[in-house]
Each structure stands twice: as C-alpha cells, then as structure tokens.
Amino acid sequence: MSHQLRRHFILQALGVAVLLVAGTFLGSKAISEYLLRDRIRTEVNQLWALIERNPKAPLPKALNYEAYFVPAGAQPDQVPAELRVMSDGFHRLSTAGWLEADKVVYVGDRAEGKIYVVTARSTIDRVVIGITLLSGLVSLIAVWSMIAFTNRRLRRLMTPLAEFSHAVDSWDPERGDVAQLKYAGRGVSKIREVEQLRTAVVEMAGRMNNFVERERNFTRDASHELRTPLTVVRMAHDMLTLETGLSPRGTRALNRIDQVTKEIEGLVESLLVLARHPNVDIEVDEFYALPIVEEAIARIQSHSDNPALDIHLDAHANPLIEAPPRMLAVVLNELLENALSFTEQGSITVVLRENSLDVIDTGIGMSADTLARVFDPFFREDISRQNAKGLGLNVVRRLVERIGWTLRLRSRLSEGTVATLNFRRRQEDT
Known part of the structure; x- marks a missing residue:
C-alpha cells in the first residue's frame, strides 16, 4: 500500500x-x-x-x-x-x-x-x-523536494501499519498468542487509527482464542462425559445378555437397548465430528458397507408397521470405505427415517453400488421450491408429517461434507424422492 x-x-x-x-x-x-x-x-x-x-x-x-x-x-x-x-x-x-x-x-x-x-x-x-x-x-527542484519530504513522512506513517499488517499475516490463531499483535510496530511513532485497529484486532483475537478454547474443552469433555455413561450402558447390556431365563419381553428390551445405544453412540460421534475445527483431522476406519446397510434396513423395518409399504435392499456391491466409525449408519438412518415419514404406501429401496448408495421412495415427493430449501436449517415443509427425531438434513449434509462425501436429492411432487450418497472408496493397489 x-x-x-x-x-x-x-x-x-x-x-x-x-x-x-x-x-x-x-x-x-x-x-x-x-x-x-x-x-x-x-x-x-x-x-x-x-x-x-x-x-x-x-x-x-x-x-x-x-x-x-x-x-x-x-x-x-x-x-x-x-x-x-x-x-x-x-x-x-x-x-x-x-x-x-x-x-x-x-x-x-x-x-x-x-x-x-x-x-x-x-x-x-x-x-x-x-x-x-x-x-x-x-x-522540478521544488517538486522533488516535496516528494522527498512526503516520502519520508509517508514512511513514518506507514511503518506502524505495515509492521502490524505483517504481524497479523504471520499470526497463527491456533497458537493463541496475541503478544505479537499487541506490540508490533509500537516502537515507531504511534498513529491513532492504527492503534484503534490494533485494539479491535487484539480483542477479536482474544474472543477467537476463547472460542477455540471452549470448543476444545467441549469436545474433550463431551467425548468423555457422553461416552462414559454409554460405556456403562453397553457393559450392563452385555452382562444382562449372559443371564439365563430371560423372558421374551426382557430379550426384546435388551435388543432395544442395544439398538438405541448404537444410535446414541453414532449421534455423539457425529456431533463431535461437526464440533471439531475443520483443520483438525478426524479419525477414520475401514469397513464394509453391506453389513451396516443391512442392519439399518432391518432397523427401519422394525419401526414400520405399515403393511402397504415394502422396504428392501438392492445390493450390487459391498464397497470397502473409509470414514469415522458408525458414520454411514447415522447418515443412512436419517435418510431412511425421512423416507419412512413421507411414504405411506409403495416402497423404499436402498440401492448399494461400488461408489454410491441410493435411497429411493415412492412417497409424496417435494416441489421445486421445497427441494431448493430442504437443506436450510430448521426448514420443514409440512411439520405435521415430520415425525423423525434425527439430526435433520442440514446437519446430515454438513456431516457428509465434513467426511468428504456428497449428498444429492432429486424429487418430484407426488412421485417420490431419490437421495444419492456418494462416498469415497479406498483405492486399493492393484
């Protein structure tokens, strides 16, 4: 400048x-x-x-x-x-x-x-x-004298701003050290506007550091405090499964506890992934998709008591994918819950391919205006029909993008909806 x-x-x-x-x-x-x-x-x-x-x-x-x-x-x-x-x-x-x-x-x-x-x-x-x-x-002598004087004056005025700009450019928010912002350029002549800018930036940096610290504390505490009781529930469930003479009702209750525990673990893991800073790497694991898809379909079939609705799987492959544990189950459960909520009769079909997964329903579908806003936060076209209590499509899309996948919806009113999930497949050496 x-x-x-x-x-x-x-x-x-x-x-x-x-x-x-x-x-x-x-x-x-x-x-x-x-x-x-x-x-x-x-x-x-x-x-x-x-x-x-x-x-x-x-x-x-x-x-x-x-x-x-x-x-x-x-x-x-x-x-x-x-x-x-x-x-x-x-x-x-x-x-x-x-x-x-x-x-x-x-x-x-x-x-x-x-x-x-x-x-x-x-x-x-x-x-x-x-x-x-x-x-x-x-x-010319007068002009060059004026230029020299203006240049010296300009250098004196611009030096504090240039040093402060360099300090801001080299500042790393992750380190949280704002000392270099407080004192950069102060050894030169002070300029009121530069000092005002410095104060505003230092205050903003302080608030940013506090926010980052709260985020780290939350993810650390939530990871410990939420997973600990889930671990206790899981251990209690495993101990009860070793008991003999359980009634059919008790067995069904244990199965329900196991299912809900897995769902909560997946939700907690998903929310913690979203809570972490985008620059922080997330933990991924390798797993085959077909068993998780089959389990999700079995779960949604157990929730449906509608004889006019057919829920089935059409598997063309069993891809090996990389993602955080339980992430595919969380996303697929949300897509299936939405399909179940808006489909009274017909079918819900899950098509599994080598690089993608489709959830196809013959429900009420969506208009073009609704489809354009379906990923907006808290958007509900017909809340009286929305009985699902999952994450919501907005959070699901953020979660999908966070792990490197893509989610796309196609829908027509009164004809149904197709949700396509494209995920990264591990490229094996051949």
Whole structure:
C-alpha cells in the first residue's frame, strides 16, 4: 500500500511540475509578445519623428530590426515583396505556427507615407526559453523536494501499519498468542487509527482464542462425559445378555437397548465430528458397507408397521470405505427415517453400488421450491408429517461434507424422492 501511495504522490507531483512549466512557458510567451510590440511601437514613434524632420534621410538600422519608408505616391520598390501586401498593424512573417514565428512586422500609414518595421524574435525567444527552463528547473527542484519530504513522512506513517499488517499475516490463531499483535510496530511513532485497529484486532483475537478454547474443552469433555455413561450402558447390556431365563419381553428390551445405544453412540460421534475445527483431522476406519446397510434396513423395518409399504435392499456391491466409525449408519438412518415419514404406501429401496448408495421412495415427493430449501436449517415443509427425531438434513449434509462425501436429492411432487450418497472408496493397489 505504501508503494501505491508513493507512486500516486509522484504522479501528482509530476503533473503539477508539467503544469507549472507549461504555464510559465505560455505566460512568458504572452509577456514577451506584449513587450515586443511595445518596443516596436516605441521604435516606430521615433522613426516617424525622424521622417517628419527629414523625409529623405535614411532610416537607422539595428541588429535585430530593419525599417522601410515609402513616401506618399512613391512605389515600394525597396520593400520586400512579402511585406507590400500587408495591411496596417502587426503581422508575423512565417508560415509556421505562432510559437515558431521568426519575425514580427509592423505596417504603419500616415500622410507622409508608409513605414514597414521588421523585428527579429530571436533575442526575445532566447529570453523566453531561458525563463522557461529556469522556472522548470526551480519547479522540478521544488517538486522533488516535496516528494522527498512526503516520502519520508509517508514512511513514518506507514511503518506502524505495515509492521502490524505483517504481524497479523504471520499470526497463527491456533497458537493463541496475541503478544505479537499487541506490540508490533509500537516502537515507531504511534498513529491513532492504527492503534484503534490494533485494539479491535487484539480483542477479536482474544474472543477467537476463547472460542477455540471452549470448543476444545467441549469436545474433550463431551467425548468423555457422553461416552462414559454409554460405556456403562453397553457393559450392563452385555452382562444382562449372559443371564439365563430371560423372558421374551426382557430379550426384546435388551435388543432395544442395544439398538438405541448404537444410535446414541453414532449421534455423539457425529456431533463431535461437526464440533471439531475443520483443520483438525478426524479419525477414520475401514469397513464394509453391506453389513451396516443391512442392519439399518432391518432397523427401519422394525419401526414400520405399515403393511402397504415394502422396504428392501438392492445390493450390487459391498464397497470397502473409509470414514469415522458408525458414520454411514447415522447418515443412512436419517435418510431412511425421512423416507419412512413421507411414504405411506409403495416402497423404499436402498440401492448399494461400488461408489454410491441410493435411497429411493415412492412417497409424496417435494416441489421445486421445497427441494431448493430442504437443506436450510430448521426448514420443514409440512411439520405435521415430520415425525423423525434425527439430526435433520442440514446437519446430515454438513456431516457428509465434513467426511468428504456428497449428498444429492432429486424429487418430484407426488412421485417420490431419490437421495444419492456418494462416498469415497479406498483405492486399493492393484
């Protein structure tokens, strides 16, 4: 930024210098023209006085002018031809432009006759050029002095801001150290605006550090405090499964506890993945997708008591994928819950391929406007029909993007919806 300002000032200063030189040149030219004509008038008056005393006396000549007198009634044979056709007044004896005129001609007419005075401009032009060069030199010296002063002043003003900008650019929010922001550039002259900016940035950095610290504390505490009771429930479940003589109702209850525990573990893991900073790597594992898909379909079939609805799997592959544990189950359960909530009859089909998974339902579908907003937070087109208590499509899409997958919906009103989940497959060496 300092280079841009310096260049801007230099261009302005050069523009001022050019205007000064041009103005001085034109002004000197106008003044020289006025002085030249005034001198010619003086010479002419002296010549007329000589003619009145002795019309036949030769006119005096000087180094830079010459004069001709033609008595009344005589022929102007001694007058150059280009002067004879000139009328009374001042003329320029050159076909070039006004600035390049070589001579000035004055023609005067009285009763005694006609007088022609030709004056060379060379001396006047040399004076004008000298004045212009001198003024231009003085202007350039003044301009460059102003540039040097402005440059030094600008450097003093820009140094604190440049050092503070460099400190902000090299500051790492992950380290949480704001000392370099507090003291960068303070050894130079202080500028009120820079100090205000520094205070605002340091306060923002402090709030950011507090936010990052709270995030870390939350993920650490949540990971421990939420997983500990789930581990206790899981151990209690495993111990109860070893008991003999359980009634069918108790067995069903244990199965339900096992299922809900897995769901809660998946939800906790998913929320913790979303809570972590995007730059923090997430833990992934390798697993085959088919067993998880079969378990999710079995779960959703147990939830459905609608005989008019067929839920089945169409597996074309059993891909080996990489993702956090239980992540595929969480996403698939949410997609199946949504499909179940909006499909009263027909079918829900899960199609598993090598690189993708489709959840196809023949439910009520969505209009184009609803489909455009379906991933908005807290959006519900028909809340009376929304009985699912899962994460919601907005959170599911964020979760999918966080682990490197993509989720796309296609739907038509009264025809059904297709949810396509594209996941990364581990590229095995061949």
